[in-house]
Amino acid sequence: MKFKKSALFLLLFAFILGPALLLPAGAEPLFATPTTEGFWLWKLLGRLHPLAVHFPVTLLCLAAILEIATFRNFTSRLRPGIDLLVLIGAIGAVISALFGWLLAGQEDYAGELLAWHRWTGVATAVLGILAALLLYIIEKQERWAFIKIYRSVLIFTALAVTAAGHYGASLTHGDVYLTSVMPWTDDYEAAPAQDKKFNLVAIQESGNLDANKELELNVQVRAIFAHSCYKCHSADKIKGELRLDQKDLVFKGGKSGPIIVPGQPDNSELIRRITLPRSHKESMPGKGKALSTEDIALITYWVKKGAPWPDKGQKSIFRVAELKPRTPALPQATENLKNPVDLWVNQYFLKNKISWPEPVSDRTYLRRIYLDIIGMVPTPEEVQQFTQDKRPDKRAQWVQKLLNRDQDYTLHWLTFWNDALRNDYSGTGYITNGRYNISDWLYKSLEANKPYNQFVKELLNPSDASKGFISGIQWRGVVNASQRVEMQAAQNVSQVLLGLNLKCASCHDSFVSDWKLADAYAFANVFADSALEINRCDVPTGKMADTKILWEELGTIDKNAPVKVKLQQLADNLAKPQNGRLYRTIVNRVWGQLMGRGIVTPVDAMDNEPWNQDLLDWLASDFAAQDYDVKKLIYLITTSKTYQLPSVGVKDVNWINSPDFKFTGMLRRRMSAEQFADAVSSVIQPVYADSAVQYNPAGKDKPNPIKTPFVRASLVKNDGFLTALGRPNRETVITSRETQANLLQALELTNGKKFNQVLQQGAQNWLTRYPQSNILIREVYQKAFNRAPLPQELSAAQRMLGTQPSAEATQDFLWVIVMLPEFQFIY
CATH class of the missing domain: 1.20.1420 (A middle domain of Talin 1)
Incomplete structure (x- = not known):
């Protein structure tokens, strides 16, 4: 045209x-x-x-x-x-x-x-x-x-x-317009309401409010404002010149004047607006869900009582977890329960009227501890040895045996820490020297079972070998203020080590916690060579940030000191025993890895309510008493009867993070990408046979000291196969992976080139050793599932393979085996 x-x-x-x-x-x-x-x-x-x-x-x-x-x-x-x-x-x-x-x-x-x-x-x-x-x-x-x-x-x-x-x-x-219909978000409209800790009826019957009741009433009213009103009346959006996120602004009112007349709800514009019919154009909230009858009654009562808003002792509207360590008195042991984990869980079961199921079988337990501790499936020979072991404490003995396999333990837990510390062997930043690899330091730290407090100190006040975590990624070109390396350090340290999300507060005052923009910048300043200017939503404010730790009771940081001195102060302050949050966070992460769900969930939100506060506090306190030994923590959990309970299936993933969650045993979960690849390597054919793609702790062009039957998937560079199965690119911190199957995974396991090559070569190898179908079927079942095939399974496999199986039929049979839930899931 x-x-x-x-x-x-x-x-x-x-x-x-x-x-x-x-x-x-x-x-x-x-x-x-x-x-x-x-x-x-x-x-x-x-x-x-x-x-x-x-x-x-x-x-x-x-x-x-x-x-x-x-x-x-x-x-x-x-x-x-x-x-x-x-x-x-x-x-x-x-x-x-x-x-x-x-x-x-x-x-x-x-x-x-x-x-x-x-x-x-x-x-x-x-x-x-x-x-x-x-x-x-x-x-x-x-x-x-x-x-x-x-x-x-x-x-x-x-x-x-x-x-x-x-x-x-x-x-x-409203800024939650899209997220409010997504079940996995905190804004989900259908999410169950949190229990009210404030009883309006009880308060009304008690007459006058004392200071504590005034404070609690105010907290509940502010919580309603936060959840229902901030989307239109806060710093990000000021409709009608009205803000409800600060005391002075609430009483100042909006364009039409004050909205509250203390003691006179009938003359208060706020009460008029929230009680109007929803069809009325002035009804509030104007968007989203209407206030409940209880919420309206609560706000009305608050105004009637003079709209109290105490300045002293003001309480957060968000749950804030205790910082200090706590050691609750351990319940008394019983005839059948000696492990401290079981004693706490027993109290929880009694309170919730839950009966103790029978522990899982030897075969299930052995496969479980192998995958959880060293990331591999046991061999048929190991299963036979375990079955024949008659020692009464054989399960505890075998857990210790696996923990003593330092190299295998390291190769498995390397995946967890690579995700959390966003460390990888290739990717964004490595070519341009905008990112540092910490693989050598991490591998050797895990192999030596370095005490966790020392592990943390070396991350926060690093040598050249461990500086990659707080150095972040130096992105090429111009980035926004919240992506500078100092702010990345503040975000990553708070998320990984403290279970705290500072990302919202890195741009503006957080809507989901009490953390402010100034707090995030003050923490980021610890990692900076010079003072940072505070940017709000990427717009410079002209204000320079202070320099301080997130919790001042843990200590101070000298803002005039060189960055190396500030990092030393940070490491000493954060790792001190008084920081109970640091040790609750790692205990919760390890529990989540072994049990499928943290005591607190999500594991990056440690201010959330745990399903058992005493268990969490005691484990963290005991962890410190045991010299911050992660292997001892794993031993304590995996030898408990709690860990040996039958696994629990999940029909609705939203239930996992629901306030209605009830613990009855470990959650059934899919193998990680690395576990699946290693299981396939063990049973079918090595997935990664080329050592050229393998991480070598001895360095380039030197003999690799890692001796394994096949190259472990945790050591190789990421590829399409591992990506499809859930391995992240590690440009950002990942502390939990999605365990649900997806379309990309289905396509890769159906038509993926690498996977098909492994199955083809595996079929040839199996046929060479077992040309008769009956023997081949039994051997594959023993290798894959540590059991003989059931009669119906044997019959179905024989029909698939025939008497003299072909390579193509054998490949199909092997594919079916590794697709079965019994192979892919940790039960």
């Missing part, structure tokens, strides 16, 4: 209007009158913004998709349609931006979300005009060299309009 003069005129008209949109934030909107109400026409046009904005979004995104489809043929038959989409989309973007500017000036919108929506909208308009003008130059003046520039601009236009749409939806419907 050739551009006509009329089209060019429209573009120029839009281009003239465009700069009028580029007003500084807070300036009077275009054409606005000085009155509060504004001229009716501009208000009408502003309210047409939601209608007009969807048109350019669709057109520009569709144009970008079609442009990508025609990358090899600019003069494709689709060209006229693309030209028209770009032209109309650009004009529509300008008009939508203009209407949006009018809307923002005439209505009661404010806050960070508005700023992001405004400027991404302006960017869309400008980029859209530029893309259309470039098209005009290319086609009218035949300047073909501009094609790449035009296409880049168009793609950026599509990205900008997508971002603008996202911020617009968040502005209109």
